[in-house]
Amino acid sequence: MVSSPLGMRKGAWTKEEDNLLRKCIGKYGEGKWNLVPLRAGLNRCRKSCRMRWLNYLTPNIKRGDFTRDEDDLIIRLHKLLGNRWSLIAGRIPGRTANDVKNHWNTHLQKKLVAQKEDTDKSQKTTKSTILKPRPLAFSKTMACSIESSAFEQNIRRNENSSSPKVIEGSIKWWNNLLDTKENGDQGTTLSNGLSLGFLEGGWEDFCHDKNIWEILEF
DNA sequence: AAATGGACCAACCGCCTGGAT
DNA sequence: AATCCAGGCGGTTGGTCCATT
Numbered sequence: 001m002v003s004s005p006l007g008m009r010k011g012a013w014t015k016e017e018d019n020l021l022r023k024c025i026g027k028y029g030e031g032k033w034n035l036v037p038l039r040a041g042l043n044r045c046r047k048s049c050r051m052r053w054l055n056y057l058t059p060n061i062k063r064g065d066f067t068r069d070e071d072d073l074i075i076r077l078h079k080l081l082g083n084r085w086s087l088i089a090g091r092i093p094g095r096t097a098n099d100v101k102n103h104w105n106t107h108l109q110k111k112l113v114a115q116k117e118d119t120d121k122s123q124k125t126t127k128s129t130i131l132k133p134r135p136l137a138f139s140k141t142m143a144c145s146i147e148s149s150a151f152e153q154n155i156r157r158n159e160n161s162s163s164p165k166v167i168e169g170s171i172k173w174w175n176n177l178l179d180t181k182e183n184g185d186q187g188t189t190l191s192n193g194l195s196l197g198f199l200e201g202g203w204e205d206f207c208h209d210k211n212i213w214e215i216l217e218f
Numbered sequence: 219a220a221a222t223g224g225a226c227c228a229a230c231c232g233c234c235t236g237g238a239t
Numbered sequence: 240a241a242t243c244c245a246g247g248c249g250g251t252t253g254g255t256c257c258a259t260t
Contacts, residue, residue: 102227
């Protein structure tokens, strides 16, 4: 077992340490991580305790393989949010940010690369339209509505404070991102030309789900 | 049976943010 | 306004397992 310069334990957690941490969180609740090592009687740093709790000991954490639906959701959320793993994980019940990040790095990234290669091959014979959504930063004042048309109105309402080109780009980018009909309900096309399938309900359900707007911090 | 390499995942590290002082 | 500190996050590392040679 390795120790830090301050004499803190590092490396894999033992069952005894897990139990001590569980007891401590059970008694005092989450938070005040600086007090946890002392309260629990653990020779671990606050960050290590927090990480262990959030990624492993929290009740209802789902273990085992990711389902196809989960993969699909991660891919789409990653398209929306980028490497915001905590936000993505917040959308997938029972999965932690670390789980999602690891899964992305070890499985999904490869999967997408393989799919892209297939797509590139097929594109040599058939030409298809590629959407190129531009990454744009949304301000909190830009939108607060669930409906995408209302979203557009909200953008327009703020157009005095932004350049018209940026506004137009925002709307097109957003609409492209959310349009389930464009490809005949076959899914959406990523900027790299990769087509993605939809879960039941597609973007429609996804966009009408209130939580996504909370995630996006509108 | 031993060595090697790749895949996977738990854990660590460093940085950023926001609240308190 | 400046500083400090805890909490939180994403990138990276290192250990373990398993398949292959």
